[in-house]
Amino acid sequence: MVEVKGFKEGLEDVVAADSSICYIDGDRGILSYRGIDIHELAEHSTFEEICFLLWEGRLPRRDELDLLRRSIGAERALPPPMLELLASLVPHLTPMDAVRTMVSALAETDPDVADMSRPGNMRKALRMTGQIATIVAAHHRLREGKPVVETDPSLSHAEDFLRMLNGARPSSEAKRAFDMALVLHADHELNASTFAARVTAATLADMHSAVTSAVATLKGPLHGGANEAVIRMLLQIGSLDRVDDFLHGKLERKEKIMGFGHRVYHTEDPRATHLRAMSKALAESSGETRWYDMSRRIEKIMNEEKKLNSNVDFYSASVYYMLGIPPDLFTPIFAISRIAGWTAHVLEQYENNRLIRPRAEYIGPEYPQSYVPIEKR
Numbered sequence: 001m002v003e004v005k006g007f008k009e010g011l012e013d014v015v016a017a018d019s020s021i022c023y024i025d026g027d028r029g030i031l032s033y034r035g036i037d038i039h040e041l042a043e044h045s046t047f048e049e050i051c052f053l054l055w056e057g058r059l060p061r062r063d064e065l066d067l068l069r070r071s072i073g074a075e076r077a078l079p080p081p082m083l084e085l086l087a088s089l090v091p092h093l094t095p096m097d098a099v100r101t102m103v104s105a106l107a108e109t110d111p112d113v114a115d116m117s118r119p120g121n122m123r124k125a126l127r128m129t130g131q132i133a134t135i136v137a138a139h140h141r142l143r144e145g146k147p148v149v150e151t152d153p154s155l156s157h158a159e160d161f162l163r164m165l166n167g168a169r170p171s172s173e174a175k176r177a178f179d180m181a182l183v184l185h186a187d188h189e190l191n192a193s194t195f196a197a198r199v200t201a202a203t204l205a206d207m208h209s210a211v212t213s214a215v216a217t218l219k220g221p222l223h224g225g226a227n228e229a230v231i232r233m234l235l236q237i238g239s240l241d242r243v244d245d246f247l248h249g250k251l252e253r254k255e256k257i258m259g260f261g262h263r264v265y266h267t268e269d270p271r272a273t274h275l276r277a278m279s280k281a282l283a284e285s286s287g288e289t290r291w292y293d294m295s296r297r298i299e300k301i302m303n304e305e306k307k308l309n310s311n312v313d314f315y316s317a318s319v320y321y322m323l324g325i326p327p328d329l330f331t332p333i334f335a336i337s338r339i340a341g342w343t344a345h346v347l348e349q350y351e352n353n354r355l356i357r358p359r360a361e362y363i364g365p366e367y368p369q370s371y372v373p374i375e376k377r
Contacts, residue, residue, distance in 0.1 A: 133336045185334055257298070
């Protein structure tokens with residue numbers, strides 16, 4: 001029997017790839033893209049600039065950033081056959097199901113689907129980055145019985161998505177908040193969906209297949225969906241004066257409070273720092289502070305009584321809700337952002353590829369076992 005060494009349940013802390021894309025130090029609460037701290041990027045960068053940084057390994061010049069922004073804008077529109085397919089799926093599929101199905105289907109209309117060169121894969125990455133946002137917005141409009149809003153290539157990715165979703169251009173505060181949320185969610189090293197994308201890419205499957213694997217993995221509630229659970233908890237509580245009794249009741253029943261703790265971070269998730277401030281700013285600008293106030297109280301109790309810090313999902317819930325985004329779109333919006341990281345990792349996997357094929361720790365019957373003929377069983 002072959003002995004497999006170094007087993008870690010859930011592959012926790014197991015290094016599975018060399019990567020120059022994302023650096024995390026969970027003990028110090030550090031997250032960086034290509035070595036640039038997430039705090040600097042959140043304050044100064046845009047989602048399009050993050051796409052360039054993740055794909056190319058450096059910050060763009062002004063002309064490069066302008067070109068990329070125009071290019072993503074030009075690719076946001078879905079080909080007519082894909083829009084017809086999406087319309088036919090609306091009665092049957094949830095938003096995440098629609099994203100998964102449509103990403104796979106988009107390969108059929110992508111002119112570069114069979115081109116495995118880096119330029120061909122870059123064009124596919126750019127198209128999917130634009131198209132996923134439109135899939136989410138169009139699916140929501142169709143299920144609401146509203147007309148699909150056409151893309152506006154002149155707008156930023158964040159602004160055009162909110163416009164396509166809600167039918168009106170967002171305020172400057174909403175546009176900036178959503179753009180920052182996209183920046184913060186763009187990559188996070190070898191999380192489950194990114195690892196799934198790299199495993200698929202390692203077989204030399206095409207980029208659409210790899211991203212479909214990622215979306216399917218994100219759909220699982222242990223990866224995506226935590227911020228949706230957070231907002232549903234806030235809606236269930238309803239008001240600040242009910243927080244303490246509700247939360248203590250859940251803790252006494254040993255029920256999990258979503259949005260707290262993280263497999264990697266042992267201190268505050270650096271993304272939560274910005275989302276907390278964003279939630280406060282949106283609350284104050286709108287005059288409706290209930291969701292932020294409730295979140296702060298829940299966070300205080302969890303810090304004091306459970307020694308747990310909020311993670312990226314906790315405050316993104318109130319941010320998205322205050323932007324007028326329905327809860328079941330929270331995970332699809334994760335995909336709108338994380339497509340930048342997924343495609344960057346797929347590109348990196350292709351550049352220095354080796355088939356990803358781990359071993360399993362065998363815990364079955366001891367070898368050898370004798371075969372018993374069927375008439376003697």
